[in-house]
Structure formats: C-alpha cells, structure tokens
Amino acid sequence: MSISLDVVVQDLYNLLRPDDFRDYCPNGLQIEGRPAINRLVTGVTASQAFIDAAILEKADAILVHHGYFWQGEKAEITGIKKQRIKALLQNEISLLAYHLPLDAHPKYGNNAQLGSLLDFKIIDELYPKHKSKVGVIGELVKPSSALELKKQLRAKLNREAFHVPGRAEKISSIAWCTGSAQHSIERAHEAGVDAYLSGEVSEQTVHFAREAGIHFFAAGHHATERYGVQALGRYLAEKYSIDHMFIDIDNPV
Ligand SMILES: [Zn+2]
Structure with a gap:
C-alpha cells in the first residue's frame, strides 16, 4: 500500500499539535521527497549513517526525533549539512521530524x-x-x-x-x-x-x-529516546498499511 505524504503530515499535525509548543526547531515536514509513502523508516537522529541505512532500505520517508534546522545553528547549507540534505533530495526521501511534541x-x-x-x-x-x-x-x-x-x-x-x-x-x-x-x-x-x-x-x-x-x-x-518514534511509526504503519522499519544507529551518549 502507499499513502500520500500530505495525508501523513496532516495526520501527525493533528495528533502531535506542534503549534502548542515553543520549540527549537520546525516540527513536521522538514524536507520534501516523493509525494507518496510506501516504506517508512524511523530513527532517533537524522545522521548521515541513518540516512545511508534508510537509502539502502529504499525508504520513501524518514521520521525522526532529532531533525535539522535547530535554533542558533548556522543557516548555510554547507559541509555535513549539505551532504545529509543532498542525500535526501537526490533519493527523494522526505524528512519528518518531531521534537518536543514527540517527547x-x-x-x-x-x-x-x-x-x-x-x-x-x-x-x-x-x-x-x-x-x-x-x-x-x-x-x-x-x-x-x-x-x-x-x-x-x-x-x-x-x-x-x-x-x-x-x-x-x-x-x-x-x-x-x-x-x-x-x-x-x-x-x-x-x-x-x-x-x-x-x-x-x-x-x-x-x-x-x-x-x-x-x-x-x-x-x-539516545537510549531513552528510541521509543516514541517507533510507536509513531507503528501507528502510521497500522493505520495506512505501509511498511515500517526502525533503524537504530547506536550512540553511547
Ligand atoms: Zn533528544
């Protein structure tokens, strides 16, 4: 099965109510990929290792707790930030990120x-x-x-x-x-x-x-924040009959 990206973004907006929070990053769709989701990959942080693993798994969208565009970080898309965003855009993978609303x-x-x-x-x-x-x-x-x-x-x-x-x-x-x-x-x-x-x-x-x-x-x-995003992934997978997989890129901190 596949579901439109817009439907998922709206569903998560209704569920998590990001407008109720004063957060340090945008919550919701941070990078737009292909218009439909068939395979969703969840993870704690949208690091390069996580993106590479999601590409191998043929993800249409990734859903994470720690996305990008944090308050106070430099706005330019250069270096590590460029590499990560380039990999997502080239592979047409959407990035959905929810911080405080997911906590x-x-x-x-x-x-x-x-x-x-x-x-x-x-x-x-x-x-x-x-x-x-x-x-x-x-x-x-x-x-x-x-x-x-x-x-x-x-x-x-x-x-x-x-x-x-x-x-x-x-x-x-x-x-x-x-x-x-x-x-x-x-x-x-x-x-x-x-x-x-x-x-x-x-x-x-x-x-x-x-x-x-x-x-x-x-x-x-990392260890305490592995579980929200997995629960959210399971919720979407059951509701829309899409594939869901959680990828754990371990972090000792
Ligand atoms: Zn955190």
Whole structure:
C-alpha cells in the first residue's frame, strides 16, 4: 500500500499539535521527497549513517526525533549539512521530524513509551502549566531498590545507567524526562519524588542530587529516546498499511 505524504503530515499535525509548543526547531515536514509513502523508516537522529541505512532500505520517508534546522545553528547549507540534505533530495526521501511534541505526547511520546517499557505509571506532568516544558511524575508499579532499578535499566535499555545515590532505600515515586533534561531534577525535587531519571548528566546534576538526597539516573539520551518514534511509526504503519522499519544507529551518549 502507499499513502500520500500530505495525508501523513496532516495526520501527525493533528495528533502531535506542534503549534502548542515553543520549540527549537520546525516540527513536521522538514524536507520534501516523493509525494507518496510506501516504506517508512524511523530513527532517533537524522545522521548521515541513518540516512545511508534508510537509502539502502529504499525508504520513501524518514521520521525522526532529532531533525535539522535547530535554533542558533548556522543557516548555510554547507559541509555535513549539505551532504545529509543532498542525500535526501537526490533519493527523494522526505524528512519528518518531531521534537518536543514527540517527547510530550501522552500515548506515543518518548516519556509515555519509556514509562511503559520500565513499568512506571504516569500520575502527573512535571510542569502542568507549561506545555513546552516536558517531563512526567509517576510511580514504579513495583517499588525497587536503586540496584534493582539499575538492573532493570540495563535489561530494558541495553545500557549501563549512571546513578547518583539518594536517600530512599526503596524507590516508589519517580519523575522522568528523556534526552538532555538533567536540569529538571530541580523540579523533580520540588515535587518530592524519590528519584529522577533522564538521558544525560551534567557536572552540577551530581552535586544537586547529592545535596537534595534524590536518586538520579542518567540512562542515555539516545537510549531513552528510541521509543516514541517507533510507536509513531507503528501507528502510521497500522493505520495506512505501509511498511515500517526502525533503524537504530547506536550512540553511547
Ligand atoms: Zn533528544
């Protein structure tokens, strides 16, 4: 089967509501390829390695969390940026990218998908009054020690998580936000949870966690953001009977 690119772009617009967010990049169709999609390839980041793999898989469109045209980057299409865009245009592959709207979506979002993978139940938003600040608060379906949670992270994400010990012997409440949201540990502490989990860590995060007595886990920016885009790909594949494949170009950060 194949479906028109316009229909998919409109569907994702209705589903993810990008206009509700103040983001650092355009959300939606970033590069236009052929007018119909038969084969969709999803991935975390539209790197050259990912594009090359998508070309080999004969993708009509790629759908990613980290696309292009970030605020503050230089506008000129030269060097690495030229190579990536040239490969897409020459092969008529569309680039669809969704950043904050994909982190935040209550069903297909990175936070929702990571929560269901790790058996965390969402109770509230971390910033209920700010649509553009993402993150959630919840609880572990089965309260665990930090060691047990680290083991679970290794088993589910295939990666060793970085951990700063906190006060709670059994972790039952947790806040999380995928990617580079380590700064939201401050908000998590205000919310009074036992632990906070994100993708990345900064030098100051360690001091904050130690002094606040909150467990902190950095489970990888890439590793925590693999799941939203896959869920979105499956949604489109089922709805429009198109082929979908997720390609994981691993990244240790
Ligand atoms: Zn990210």
